[in-house]
Amino acid sequence: MTTQSKVNNIFYKEGQKLLVAVDCIVFGFNRGKLKLLIMERKIEPQKGKWSLIGGFVQKDESLDQAAYRILQACTGIHDMHLDQLYAFGEVDRDTGGRVVSVAYYSLINLELFEQELLKEYNAKWINIDDIPELALDHNKMANSALEALQKQASIKPIGFELLPEKFTLPQLQLLYEAIYNRKMDKRNFQKKILKNDLLIKLDEKDKSTSKKGAYLYRFDLDKYSKIKSNEDSFYIKV
Amino acid sequence: MTTQSKVNNIFYKEGQKLLVAVDCIVFGFNRGKLKLLIMERKIEPQKGKWSLIGGFVQKDESLDQAAYRILQACTGIHDMHLDQLYAFGEVDRDTGGRVVSVAYYSLINLELFEQELLKEYNAKWINIDDIPELALDHNKMANSALEALQKQASIKPIGFELLPEKFTLPQLQLLYEAIYNRKMDKRNFQKKILKNDLLIKLDEKDKSTSKKGAYLYRFDLDKYSKIKSNEDSFYIKV
DNA sequence: AATTTTAAACGTATGCTATACACTTTTATG
DNA sequence: CATAAAAGTGTATAGCATACGTTTAAAATT
Numbered sequence: 001m002t003t004q005s006k007v008n009n010i011f012y013k014e015g016q017k018l019l020v021a022v023d024c025i026v027f028g029f030n031r032g033k034l035k036l037l038i039m040e041r042k043i044e045p046q047k048g049k050w051s052l053i054g055g056f057v058q059k060d061e062s063l064d065q066a067a068y069r070i071l072q073a074c075t076g077i078h079d080m081h082l083d084q085l086y087a088f089g090e091v092d093r094d095t096g097g098r099v100v101s102v103a104y105y106s107l108i109n110l111e112l113f114e115q116e117l118l119k120e121y122n123a124k125w126i127n128i129d130d131i132p133e134l135a136l137d138h139n140k141m142a143n144s145a146l147e148a149l150q151k152q153a154s155i156k157p158i159g160f161e162l163l164p165e166k167f168t169l170p171q172l173q174l175l176y177e178a179i180y181n182r183k184m185d186k187r188n189f190q191k192k193i194l195k196n197d198l199l200i201k202l203d204e205k206d207k208s209t210s211k212k213g214a215y216l217y218r219f220d221l222d223k224y225s226k227i228k229s230n231e232d233s234f235y236i237k238v
Numbered sequence: 239m240t241t242q243s244k245v246n247n248i249f250y251k252e253g254q255k256l257l258v259a260v261d262c263i264v265f266g267f268n269r270g271k272l273k274l275l276i277m278e279r280k281i282e283p284q285k286g287k288w289s290l291i292g293g294f295v296q297k298d299e300s301l302d303q304a305a306y307r308i309l310q311a312c313t314g315i316h317d318m319h320l321d322q323l324y325a326f327g328e329v330d331r332d333t334g335g336r337v338v339s340v341a342y343y344s345l346i347n348l349e350l351f352e353q354e355l356l357k358e359y360n361a362k363w364i365n366i367d368d369i370p371e372l373a374l375d376h377n378k379m380a381n382s383a384l385e386a387l388q389k390q391a392s393i394k395p396i397g398f399e400l401l402p403e404k405f406t407l408p409q410l411q412l413l414y415e416a417i418y419n420r421k422m423d424k425r426n427f428q429k430k431i432l433k434n435d436l437l438i439k440l441d442e443k444d445k446s447t448s449k450k451g452a453y454l455y456r457f458d459l460d461k462y463s464k465i466k467s468n469e470d471s472f473y474i475k476v
Numbered sequence: 477a478a479t480t481t482t483a484a485a486c487g488t489a490t491g492c493t494a495t496a497c498a499c500t501t502t503t504a505t506g
Numbered sequence: 507c508a509t510a511a512a513a514g515t516g517t518a519t520a521g522c523a524t525a526c527g528t529t530t531a532a533a534a535t536t
Binding site: 013018058091 | 250251252253254255256257258259280281293294295296297298299300301302322324325326327328329336337338340
Binding site for chain 1: 481483486487
């Protein structure tokens with residue numbers, strides 16, 4: 001046996017084609033609660049069960065494109081940000097056959113969300129600590145995504161993707177408290193957030209939650225895109 | 239058009255089967271240098287070019303299993319640790335056809351490495367800052383893996399996977415300096431490392447690199463597996 | 477007009493951690 | 507016995523995380 005043929009025998013195997021899916025873990029934020037978008041599963045197995053938003057990758061589209069296509073069709077949102085989470089590839093993860101699924105997660109600004117799509121697709125937002133049993137390994141995916149979100153939130157200013165363009169510091173704090181599932185100190189939180197110098201204080205107040213009213217802020221996207229390049233210029237230790 | 243059929247038209251598409259590969263970014267450490275394992279590509283396209291270690295996922299094995307099989311066949315090592323890095327899924331990433339590749343990275347203790355396999359597979363270790371042009375998108379994969387390694391190294395004691403069982407603090411420092419590609423202060427480094435209280439100082443010295451000799455240490459695996467569960471008990475800010 | 481109510485805004489003191497920095501110890505070698 | 511080469515060790519300083527309570531603004535109520 002030559003070396004070459006030995007190599008082939010031991011580890012070189014011809015490729016076998018598999019189904020490749022993408023599943024999207026979509027987070028939203030509303031009224032102080034972090035939410036997850038789920039919908040009724042449209043295909044067997046487990047048709048009709050609650051599940052993440054997903055679909056199959058086509059031959060002529062990248063993984064990113066597939067995730068984008070599916071998420072856009074289902075939320076109506078354009079230009080949303082998607083991050084790849086993990087490729088789930090257990091042999092028996094889909095009881096209907098071998099499917100490798102690449103999970104993506106996304107943060108959605110609920111203001112931009114087309115509510116009518118919820119009905120159209122039998123979808124709904126549920127509170128993050130109230131997730132039902134989902135199809136296949138989707139609960140595992142959702143949990144991983146929440147962990148990833150927590151990691152992200154400490155090294156990147158992710159708030160502006162989940163909040164409206166103008167938001168107050170108390171709102172932002174509620175978001176972080178929802179993500180990390182614990183109360184934070186108001187003064188320390190504001191110090192940490194403002195230290196990064198990425199928020200612009202506006203001359204407007206939001207009086208919807210208090211008589212005094214809270215100042216509105218917006219993210220300084222210009223400054224952010226400048227510093228994004230040089231690593232760890234943003235940092236929130238939570 | 240019913241709602242259901244509209245759904246199908248817009249975003250539900252039948253699955254198309256694709257080739258799924260795994261590629262492994264294998265790091266080693268020797269003589270103060272961080273190394274990457276590459277081999278001659280065995281298949282078209284770009285047959286003969288340097289590339290990462292890779293192969294196709296079979297129908298009856300998980301992604302993890304495929305990566306493990308391929309890496310084990312190529313290094314002879316058992317029980318090595320593999321982490322999934324990212325799924326690379328551009329349509330044209332493989333010029334020979336549509337292949338989605340899930341990249342894994344691994345840290346190898348060079349002492350355990352069967353050197354004869356290097357010749358058998360036309361493989362070699364190259365210094366991390368001396369990587370040639372690799373096949374397909376493998377350079378991109380290697381770069382991502384190095385970034386992931388840097389992140390890992392600051393939150394987990396990964397040293398023991400790249401070093402022999404017994405090692406000296408200067409050796410460990412060289413490893414971190416190689417990973418982060420910069421010099422560190424000896425005294426501060428030792429303080430940070432020892433503070434985690436995961437190293438056991440032995441009564442032996444390694445005199446291979448100095449007349450005085452440096453004390454050998456080993457990782458306290460027991461203690462590590464105990465604390466591993468409760469998050470962020472380990473922390474090296476670099 | 478004065479009082480009450482509600483949430484927002486704000487500052488300081490303390491302890492911990494990262495960092496900067498230089499001399500002494502050991503022992504093989506000549 | 508002198509030299510050389512790397513290992514080992516401590517302190518002072520600045521920045522950051524944390525804990526903690528009072529004042530301010532403005533609407534609502536009397």
